[in-house]
Amino acid sequence: MASTEIRLATAIAPDAASGKLRIGAxxxxxIGSMVGSGVFSLPQNMAAGAGPLAIMIxxxxxxxxxxxxxxxxxxxxxxxxxxxxxxxAYAKAGFGPFVGFNSxxxxxxxxxxxNVSYAVIVFSALSYFFPSFGDGNTWxxxxxxxxxxxxxxxxxxxxxxxxxxxxxxxxxxxxxxxILFIGVAVVAFKIDVFSLDFTSLGNAGLGSITAQVKSTxxxxxxxxxxxxxxxxxxARAERRRDIAMATVLGFFTCLALYALVSLLSLGILSxxxxxxxxxxxxxxxxxxxxxxxxxxxxxxxxxxxxxxxxLSWTLLAAEIPxxxxxxxxMPKFLARESSRGVPSASLLLTNLLVQAFLLIxxxxxxxxxxxxxxxxxxxLVPYIFSGAYAAKLAITGESYRVGEQRTGPLFAGLxxxxxxxxxxxxxxxxxxxxxxILYAPGILFxxxxxxxxxxxxxxxxxAFLAIALVLVGIIAAYEMWTGTISPL
Numbered sequence: 420m421a422s423t424e425i426r427l428a429t430a431i432a433p434d435a436a437s438g439k440l441r442i443g444a445x446x447x448x449x450i451g452s453m454v455g456s457g458v459f460s461l462p463q464n465m466a467a468g469a470g471p472l473a474i475m476i477x478x479x480x481x482x483x484x485x486x487x488x489x490x491x492x493x494x495x496x497x498x499x500x501x502x503x504x505x506x507x508a509y510a511k512a513g514f515g516p517f518v519g520f521n522s523x524x525x526x527x528x529x530x531x532x533x534n535v536s537y538a539v540i541v542f543s544a545l546s547y548f549f550p551s552f553g554d555g556n557t558w559x560x561x562x563x564x565x566x567x568x569x570x571x572x573x574x575x576x577x578x579x580x581x582x583x584x585x586x587x588x589x590x591x592x593x594x595x596x597x598i599l600f601i602g603v604a605v606v607a608f609k610i611d612v613f614s615l616d617f618t619s620l621g622n623a624g625l626g627s628i629t630a631q632v633k634s635t636x637x638x639x640x641x642x643x644x645x646x647x648x649x650x651x652x653x654a655r656a657e658r659r660r661d662i663a664m665a666t667v668l669g670f671f672t673c674l675a676l677y678a679l680v681s682l683l684s685l686g687i688l689s690x691x692x693x694x695x696x697x698x699x700x701x702x703x704x705x706x707x708x709x710x711x712x713x714x715x716x717x718x719x720x721x722x723x724x725x726x727x728x729x730l731s732w733t734l735l736a737a738e739i740p741x742x743x744x745x746x747x748x749m750p751k752f753l754a755r756e757s758s759r760g761v762p763s764a765s766l767l768l769t770n771l772l773v774q775a776f777l778l779i780x781x782x783x784x785x786x787x788x789x790x791x792x793x794x795x796x797x798x799l800v801p802y803i804f805s806g807a808y809a810a811k812l813a814i815t816g817e818s819y820r821v822g823e824q825r826t827g828p829l830f831a832g833l834x835x836x837x838x839x840x841x842x843x844x845x846x847x848x849x850x851x852x853x854x855x856i857l858y859a860p861g862i863l864f865x866x867x868x869x870x871x872x873x874x875x876x877x878x879x880x881x882a883f884l885a886i887a888l889v890l891v892g893i894i895a896a897y898e899m900w901t902g903t904i905s906p907l
Contacts, residue, residue, distance in 0.1 A: 455728025468634025470619025
């Protein structure tokens with residue numbers, strides 16, 4: 420028994436001697452990155468724009484699309500072991516340095532904007548106990564979030580291995596309340612409540628089934644962001660094959676949790692009742708079944724969960740610019756490491772941006788849902804190009820043995836690409852415009868990096884794309900200034 424426990428401990432923890440991450444730590448990074456605030460707000464977020472039928476269809480589309488993306492990352496981890504840092508590296512290898520840079524930049528934007536949303540929702544949850552925190556965007560909440568931000572910054576500076584161990588412990592702690600919620604919801608589930616106005620077509624505010632399904636897409640994408648977590652840390656994995664296994668384990672674990680939470684809630688409260696709940700809405704659902712202690716439990720679980728996700732995504736956010744800077748895609752200063760092997764410059768810049776956006780939420784009264792929608796839209800570029808790269812390898816035969824079957828990987832790559840493009844359509848113009856504003860400044864970083872390496876900044880097609888991106892960003896800024904669009 421003792422020897423079994425020792426083997427388990429060494430399997431799930433980073434290797435003490437090498438500092439490399441093993442299967443358990445990688446899986447915890449994937450699950451810890453995905454299971455953050457989203458799952459605790461799923462009942463309200465999904466019901467706000469859709470009824471039971473549309474929500475079921477939305478989960479079906481998401482399961483297929485995200486599974487294709489899982490297969491893409493699983494395949495690329497094995498076929499391209501020399502490419503590190505996941506989505507960014509795949510986009511660069513397949514479609515050139517400018518596309519690769521924008522994938523890295525978009526992933527980075529998604530990560531740190533997502534961290535702002537985590538800070539907002541954790542203090543929104545704390546308002547259950549301390550009303551002065553409001554919806555997470557009062558001055559008290561911003562001050563508290565800022566303190567939390569820099570405490571996590573200090574923890575990560577202590578070393579990647581120590582931060583990964585803390586993340587593993589937090590991941591286990593936050594899954595338990597979700598499983599308890601599912602167990603209670605199964606017992607309390609009422610089929611007549613679930614089937615009441617099943618299509619919700621009678622609710623004029625929700626629109627057609629297609630419109631309802633579209634409304635669920637960014638929500639379902641948000642809760643799955645992080646599926647590539649193990650790929651991002653591929654350079655720190657002890658064994659390359661563990662990356663694929665960690666990705667698959669993380670996906671199926673989270674898919675089961677998410678679908679059960681959102682669908683079972685529809686059998687406890689009706690769609691209008693769920694849509695009216697304050698987030699974290701899982702607290703309201705559990706409170707309706709077991710009383711006030713249910714809301715207390717979920718709010719505490721959310722706080723633990725979001726702190727863990729905040730840690731995971733700070734690690735991921737710092738890793739991408741660091742990896743990109745090491746090969747000249749981003750400026751060299753972002754490649755600086757501390758004596759403990761932490762990407763210190765990238766980490767500092769990331770958290771300074773998070774701090775700046777926290778202050779913006781104070782004056783713009785930004786909500787959690789607006790922030791996660793921006794983060795979801797920003798990550799679509801690296802997801803789309805990861806799928807396209809997998810399809811490209813299958814078409815050209817690069818990295819395949821002679822006669823090796825390529826139909827499956829080709830289908831997965833094309834499906835992941837189409838799914839990403841569908842999400843772009845579902846996101847709508849407001850959030851895409853906001854992303855253009857955040858993408859445009861990255862061109863300066865790209866030009867600086869190219870000059871540092873003595874290379875021409877832009878080829879003709881890249882110059883056209885860069886100009887178009889800047890113009891869209893300027894138009895979007897003007898539209899926001901005049902109030903025509905207002906994602907925040």
